[in-house]
Amino acid sequence: MILVKFRDRHPGMRSTDFHEIRALPLFREMGAEPFEALTRGGYVQTFPPQVELITEGEHSDFLHVVIEGSVELFAGWNGRETTMSMVYPVSTFILAATIKDAPYLMSARTVERSRVVLIPSEDVRRIFEVDNDFARAVVAELAQCYRGVVKSAKDMKLRNAVERLANYLLRQHLRNGGRPEFELRMEKRRLASFLGMTPENMSRALKALQPYGVTVDGQRVRIADADDLAGLAKPTPLIDDPEH
Amino acid sequence: MILVKFRDRHPGMRSTDFHEIRALPLFREMGAEPFEALTRGGYVQTFPPQVELITEGEHSDFLHVVIEGSVELFAGWNGRETTMSMVYPVSTFILAATIKDAPYLMSARTVERSRVVLIPSEDVRRIFEVDNDFARAVVAELAQCYRGVVKSAKDMKLRNAVERLANYLLRQHLRNGGRPEFELRMEKRRLASFLGMTPENMSRALKALQPYGVTVDGQRVRIADADDLAGLAKPTPLIDDPEH
DNA sequence: ATCGGGGCTTGATACTTGTCAAGTTCCGCG
DNA sequence: CGCGGAACTTGACAAGTATCAAGCCCCGAT
Numbered sequence: 001m002i003l004v005k006f007r008d009r010h011p012g013m014r015s016t017d018f019h020e021i022r023a024l025p026l027f028r029e030m031g032a033e034p035f036e037a038l039t040r041g042g043y044v045q046t047f048p049p050q051v052e053l054i055t056e057g058e059h060s061d062f063l064h065v066v067i068e069g070s071v072e073l074f075a076g077w078n079g080r081e082t083t084m085s086m087v088y089p090v091s092t093f094i095l096a097a098t099i100k101d102a103p104y105l106m107s108a109r110t111v112e113r114s115r116v117v118l119i120p121s122e123d124v125r126r127i128f129e130v131d132n133d134f135a136r137a138v139v140a141e142l143a144q145c146y147r148g149v150v151k152s153a154k155d156m157k158l159r160n161a162v163e164r165l166a167n168y169l170l171r172q173h174l175r176n177g178g179r180p181e182f183e184l185r186m187e188k189r190r191l192a193s194f195l196g197m198t199p200e201n202m203s204r205a206l207k208a209l210q211p212y213g214v215t216v217d218g219q220r221v222r223i224a225d226a227d228d229l230a231g232l233a234k235p236t237p238l239i240d241d242p243e244h
Numbered sequence: 245m246i247l248v249k250f251r252d253r254h255p256g257m258r259s260t261d262f263h264e265i266r267a268l269p270l271f272r273e274m275g276a277e278p279f280e281a282l283t284r285g286g287y288v289q290t291f292p293p294q295v296e297l298i299t300e301g302e303h304s305d306f307l308h309v310v311i312e313g314s315v316e317l318f319a320g321w322n323g324r325e326t327t328m329s330m331v332y333p334v335s336t337f338i339l340a341a342t343i344k345d346a347p348y349l350m351s352a353r354t355v356e357r358s359r360v361v362l363i364p365s366e367d368v369r370r371i372f373e374v375d376n377d378f379a380r381a382v383v384a385e386l387a388q389c390y391r392g393v394v395k396s397a398k399d400m401k402l403r404n405a406v407e408r409l410a411n412y413l414l415r416q417h418l419r420n421g422g423r424p425e426f427e428l429r430m431e432k433r434r435l436a437s438f439l440g441m442t443p444e445n446m447s448r449a450l451k452a453l454q455p456y457g458v459t460v461d462g463q464r465v466r467i468a469d470a471d472d473l474a475g476l477a478k479p480t481p482l483i484d485d486p487e488h
Numbered sequence: 489a490t491c492g493g494g495g496c497t498t499g500a501t502a503c504t505t506g507t508c509a510a511g512t513t514c515c516g517c518g
Numbered sequence: 519c520g521c522g523g524a525a526c527t528t529g530a531c532a533a534g535t536a537t538c539a540a541g542c543c544c545c546g547a548t
Binding site: 220 | 300301312319320321323324325327328341344346347348349372373376379380382383384385387388390391393394396397398400401402403415436440453477479481482483488
Binding site for chain 4: 353431432433443444448451461
């Protein structure tokens, strides 16, 4: 029954969307009723590539949930721009700004055609005030995000470009079940910016990893001997383990 | 009455400590009873300078509150080390690790002789589960911390050494009520590490700021014309406003 | 199939930042 | 009071990284 009501009220939303959002750690533990109240005002929209969903400095109107496609979080200053992170389905972004009712610190744009659920920030804050399970889920999510940025900051401050790239490749390698070959999840130019270097520099960094068994063909990366690469990368869970 | 009980149970703690902790945003909104339960197992300890209070990778046993002195949060990798942030009274640190029951991502050491309150992590998590006001205060605190690290990451990725230093000095200038002279809050070597550069480089960066009216004598900094310096620094609330 | 554009690579070069070594200053301690 | 050590500064040099320019390659549009 709830499903029918849900779909009636949320133009464009499929019941699979509903289930996927519900399954997120952020929403998993709360009761059906508050979840219904939270998502009542939400709606789904499909955006073409390269659409700026939010702009840093602006006020937080919606909590965003990526259902399909991918979204880039980036920031600019003084004519420069850098990729802060990539968001893949299914996950939320800019939760902190929404909860604090503060301006966005980062902008967001679609990379490819993407389906995004928009939940009014006011509703998020209202349910947050009322529902204790949701409030605790928000804590878990924020703590996770916080630790993620801390790791990223350590990566930036303690490693040089080649080391950052080597560790990134090892993380992706593991993410893909340790298979020797995998696809990069984003364009190289974006990856370069994410890792804090120029595209030219990353191209050279990739070459520098050849002696360690890394070969690249387009988006396809092959890691011949992960241990060899790890000898250079020296990964540590305190920076590189996303679960930690 | 509560005060007397409190002091009886917490060796070394003064009633002023009690009030200062209670006044923190993290503890301000919760009821007297849960606060009492939360701090019941806590105690105060005074540490000499350069004592390592926590080590990254270790398990979170206590939530720490700095009452006097100052504490440096730092991280290491592969023989390198960097200062992540400084904690001044009265504030807590490593809340995220405590709540998540996860390993510390950063180490902490006293810089000067410091009084620190230690609250068992188990108690923090227990009260967090039970007390909804506290849970929401934790959200506010974590969101604040998260946004702080994001700003710091933007600072690192978007600005070069001189720009980071210029903006840091402007922030301190503002913090001190806009007076032309103020004292650096930490040693230069630590500040250099915090700002992501070597001490040698910071020495040169300070010289590079002389044409913009910055003069330095020991810990004493004079900013002759903040607007002039801001012309170079181009501060933005999205990186430099701690409240934002 | 051809054209055009954007992403990627490469080389040359310049700028930024780090390293090393030496010297100075400052401060605490005997 | 003077000694010792650490912090800081300075210069010379090396390493890391960015910029600029050119060419290649892939892919989508005509």
